[in-house]
Amino acid sequence: MSDEIWARNEIESPCIKICVIHPQERLCVGCYRSIDEIGRWSHYSPAERQAIMADLPARAPRLSKRRGGRLGRLEG
Numbered sequence: 001m002s003d004e005i006w007a008r009n010e011i012e013s014p015c016i017k018i019c020v021i022h023p024q025e026r027l028c029v030g031c032y033r034s035i036d037e038i039g040r041w042s043h044y045s046p047a048e049r050q051a052i053m054a055d056l057p058a059r060a061p062r063l064s065k066r067r068g069g070r071l072g073r074l075e076g
Contacts, residue, residue, distance in 0.1 A: 011042055014053050025062050032059040 018030030027034055033041070037052055044052070 014056055022063050029063055032056040
């Protein structure tokens with residue numbers, strides 16, 4: 001599939017086309033926005049979008065915690 005569809009002149013977005021919502025944290029695993037932020041993105045002002053984008057890197061650790069599986073049993 002071509003990326004031309006994604007090259008439109010649209011509102012700045014942190015979307016990286018990995019759109020999966022983490023079930024516990026309720027954040028997109030690709031861009032770290034909440035479902036509400038994604039849904040309202042086009043309605044936010046540029047300043048509001050920039051504030052959210054500035055906060056996104058701090059959200060990443062919330063999704064990197066590994067629990068369960070073999071590693072979870074060994075560390076517990």
